[in-house]
Amino acid sequence: MDKWLANNTAAKIIALAVALILWAIVHVDTDTPTITRNTQGNQTIANLSIEPYGLDDAKYVMQSVVPQRISVEVSGQRSQITSLLPSTEYQVKMDLSRVTEPGQYTVPLQFDPPAGVELLSIEPSRVTVTIEEKVTQEFNAVILTTGVPENGFTELDPVFAEGSAVQVTLPSSQIKQVQKIQGEMSVDGASDNISGRVKLVAYSNNGEVLDDAVINPSSLKVQIPISSNVSSVSSKTLPLNVSYSGELPDGLILSGVEAGAQQVTLYGPDSVLQRLDSYPPVTLDLGEVKAEGSTRYKEALAAPEGVERLEPSSVEFTVNVVPYEQRTIENVPVTLTGQPSGAEAKVTDPASGKMNVTIEGAPDRLSTITAGDIRLTADLSGLQAGSHKVQLKVELPDYIRAGGPSAPSVTVEIGEASEDAPAEPPADTEPEPAPDAATPSAPGTTEEEPEPEPATPDDPAVVPEPSDGGGTTAPEPAAPEEETPPAVEETPDSGQAEPGDPAVPGSENPTPDTGEEPSGGTSSP
Numbered sequence: 001m002d003k004w005l006a007n008n009t010a011a012k013i014i015a016l017a018v019a020l021i022l023w024a025i026v027h028v029d030t031d032t033p034t035i036t037r038n039t040q041g042n043q044t045i046a047n048l049s050i051e052p053y054g055l056d057d058a059k060y061v062m063q064s065v066v067p068q069r070i071s072v073e074v075s076g077q078r079s080q081i082t083s084l085l086p087s088t089e090y091q092v093k094m095d096l097s098r099v100t101e102p103g104q105y106t107v108p109l110q111f112d113p114p115a116g117v118e119l120l121s122i123e124p125s126r127v128t129v130t131i132e133e134k135v136t137q138e139f140n141a142v143i144l145t146t147g148v149p150e151n152g153f154t155e156l157d158p159v160f161a162e163g164s165a166v167q168v169t170l171p172s173s174q175i176k177q178v179q180k181i182q183g184e185m186s187v188d189g190a191s192d193n194i195s196g197r198v199k200l201v202a203y204s205n206n207g208e209v210l211d212d213a214v215i216n217p218s219s220l221k222v223q224i225p226i227s228s229n230v231s232s233v234s235s236k237t238l239p240l241n242v243s244y245s246g247e248l249p250d251g252l253i254l255s256g257v258e259a260g261a262q263q264v265t266l267y268g269p270d271s272v273l274q275r276l277d278s279y280p281p282v283t284l285d286l287g288e289v290k291a292e293g294s295t296r297y298k299e300a301l302a303a304p305e306g307v308e309r310l311e312p313s314s315v316e317f318t319v320n321v322v323p324y325e326q327r328t329i330e331n332v333p334v335t336l337t338g339q340p341s342g343a344e345a346k347v348t349d350p351a352s353g354k355m356n357v358t359i360e361g362a363p364d365r366l367s368t369i370t371a372g373d374i375r376l377t378a379d380l381s382g383l384q385a386g387s388h389k390v391q392l393k394v395e396l397p398d399y400i401r402a403g404g405p406s407a408p409s410v411t412v413e414i415g416e417a418s419e420d421a422p423a424e425p426p427a428d429t430e431p432e433p434a435p436d437a438a439t440p441s442a443p444g445t446t447e448e449e450p451e452p453e454p455a456t457p458d459d460p461a462v463v464p465e466p467s468d469g470g471g472t473t474a475p476e477p478a479a480p481e482e483e484t485p486p487a488v489e490e491t492p493d494s495g496q497a498e499p500g501d502p503a504v505p506g507s508e509n510p511t512p513d514t515g516e517e518p519s520g521g522t523s524s525p
Helices: 002-006 008-027 078-084
Strands: 035-037 042-053 060-066 069-076 092-095 103-108 117-123 126-140 142-146 153-155 165-171 178-186 194-199 201-204 214-216 219-224 226-228 234-239 242-245 252-259 263-268 282-285 293-300 309-311 314-323 325-337 345-349 354-361 375-379 386-391 393-395 409-414
Touching: 042 060, 092 103, 126 178, 142 219, 165 178, 178 194, 178 219, 252 354, 282 293, 282 314, 325 345, 375 386
Parallel strands: 042 092, 142 178, 242 282, 325 375
Antiparallel strands: 035 042, 042 069, 060 126, 069 117, 103 126, 126 165, 153 226, 165 214, 178 201, 194 219, 234 263, 252 314, 263 309, 293 314, 325 354, 345 409, 375 393, 386 409
16 A cells, blocks of 8 residues: 555546545535635635615515626635635625616616725626516405315305405516415315315416415405205395494594495294394494594304304404585475375475485585485374474485484474365264353464463364364353363464474474484495
């Protein structure tokens, strides 16, 4: 062995082999920065990557950089340059903070050498950068089920607890490639409903996964209903209505309500479903609204008694609130209802039978309202002949309310019933004749007496019930010892409704509906 090592040819072969190994180690990784030394101590560092900064990542994405690798020539102590090579001190940067729109830019490169190292040159000194705008588009996610349920059971359509809409963000050149947003859920061996959150993936037109797609939300809560094939369960679909409680802040009004579902489907025995004509409205508390804008509610739906399940199990509502404005709609006609049979009635104040109505609502809704969209109704039920002031019932379109502190009112004149009108049956007890009976005065008039006394059956102000012929008759004189008043309806001398009448302001009866958006009202979303 010693003789072989002492041989000059063997030593040369060993030296050559060592040199080849060292050369291969240095050049086998082309991405690793390399150093070339010259006789003057200058060194070239190649294959440096470029670090961009300053780009608005929320709006733009860097699509390409040409070239992608940079070489720099530096000068300094070889030991120091070599010791810094594995570190991050050798970084080439480019500033993209001035990019304000998509396009192609030529950007200068920056290289700050570490202490003790001097930059001699950078090659190339500029690169070409392509910037694309990020685009966000809404898609409806789909859920693909895998496996099969237990024998005798069938899977139904997926139910999304929070809706199926998602936002997908991609560069503008890639957003058109999106074919679907899909998630997968296993129903293998299931005999009952399956619920859980499903991760979503974006797929291109050729079925490839778009890894760069940003999906918001990235997962959805989904329920897969599992139904028995031999079950006697039936279903019934009912509209989903909304009611309100609480008060909005001053100056605000509802401009619209968006619901994640318009209907609810109930599952249960036929005998139970046949008794259900409506689903209880979902109540949204407007007291939770603090300012103008949108407020989201997520409300759980409960199955009525006897109903096995319902879909969806919860619904998300978005309540939109804006500052309201006022507008006056002129010449809205007044409709009379409930007048006595055979009697004519007309509005005397205002004489035109039309009124101006002030309404409040969102500006975009107010602009479309006409007189034909508003209904004013005066209910004359229970009123006798004469002049009456009647509060109006105001019916308005959705999300519109009447302005003003109280409901409008009109004066209505009700005439006497015609003779052709069917007469009321006589009272069971007829008043006995009284001496010196006077003929009763007409409704709405009074007869002066020297000394007024409380109204009795003998008083001329009492309006007796009409006879079979449709006219009026004087009450018969009562026996002197008889103090029981006759069983006839008494009408006040003024012809006005009594304080208990619902049409009289200030009575204890509730104020008629004004058409406002009251708390606790019910409407379809």
